[in-house]
Amino acid sequence: MISNGAGAPPARNGTPAPPLLRKAASLGGSYDVAGKVMLLGDSGVGKTCFLIQFKDGAFLSGTFIATVGIDFRNKVVTVDGVKVKLQIWDTAGQERFRSVTHAYYRDAQALLLLYDITSKMSFDNIRAWLTEIHEYAQKDVVIMLLGNKADVSSERVIRTEDGESLAREYGVPFMETSAKTGMNVELAFLAIAKELKQRAVKQPEEPRFQIHDYIESQKKRSSCCAFL
Numbered sequence: 001m002i003s004n005g006a007g008a009p010p011a012r013n014g015t016p017a018p019p020l021l022r023k024a025a026s027l028g029g030s031y032d033v034a035g036k037v038m039l040l041g042d043s044g045v046g047k048t049c050f051l052i053q054f055k056d057g058a059f060l061s062g063t064f065i066a067t068v069g070i071d072f073r074n075k076v077v078t079v080d081g082v083k084v085k086l087q088i089w090d091t092a093g094q095e096r097f098r099s100v101t102h103a104y105y106r107d108a109q110a111l112l113l114l115y116d117i118t119s120k121m122s123f124d125n126i127r128a129w130l131t132e133i134h135e136y137a138q139k140d141v142v143i144m145l146l147g148n149k150a151d152v153s154s155e156r157v158i159r160t161e162d163g164e165s166l167a168r169e170y171g172v173p174f175m176e177t178s179a180k181t182g183m184n185v186e187l188a189f190l191a192i193a194k195e196l197k198q199r200a201v202k203q204p205e206e207p208r209f210q211i212h213d214y215i216e217s218q219k220k221r222s223s224c225c226a227f228l
């Protein structure tokens, strides 16, 4: 069994606890595993709304207030009986804050890279974001590509297939999301939590968690686009 974080986790089968798990326990608090997730993508794609939808189940409509610099929220999710504390960093998409956010890439275990399905520019900039990620993030960082604002089908300019093929090219999982309706928002974070949990507490006989397969089997698809 895994400790609730109040003390050192017990050794399983005589093997010491993996580093992520040990670190979480030594920090105290009621969780078993901790990990840092960063939200990335152009200004206005919906990163802050995506985080608020996950954290509070609410949608920030009305005037768009661009994030200044960087901010974070914590949320603990339970996956397969293990409590995973996600420290979610919400970055500013505006170019002038780029040097501030670069400094945070190195510490992140997972990156959620968003574009807006109603903005071609935000989609075209994904390649540049991936170049930055490869430059500044850890080699084994988990990356997920998300096409946000899937609720606005009337203004869609990026087809689902375009997102899928870009994700395939870079070997990253993909889905369309909506910070407004909540579509696939929780799933994105749960998939990350499952991956982090597996990395921290995987038993030798346990099959490796396949994030691509998990997302493909769980994701909801937006019903639209037949006309595109």
Ligand SMILES: Nc1nc2c(ncn2[C@@H]2O[C@H](COP(=O)(O)OP(=O)(O)OP(=O)(O)O)[C@@H](O)[C@H]2O)c(=O)[nH]1
Pocket (backbone or CB within 6 Å): 041, 042, 043, 044, 045, 046, 047, 048, 049, 050, 060, 061, 062, 063, 064, 065, 066, 067, 068, 091, 092, 093, 094, 148, 149, 150, 151, 152, 177, 178, 179, 180, 181
């Ligand atoms: N319809 C719809 N609108 C959204 C969605 N997500 C965000 N928005 C709207 O898009 C605008 C920008 O959202 P933010 O979450 O502030 O964008 P951001 O990516 O955090 O932008 P920066 O902080 O500048 O990087 C706001 O007006 C939101 O209400 C969505 O899924 N659907």
Ligand SMILES: [Mg+2]
Pocket (backbone or CB within 6 Å): 047, 048, 049, 065, 066, 067, 090, 091, 092, 093
């Ligand atoms: Mg923001």
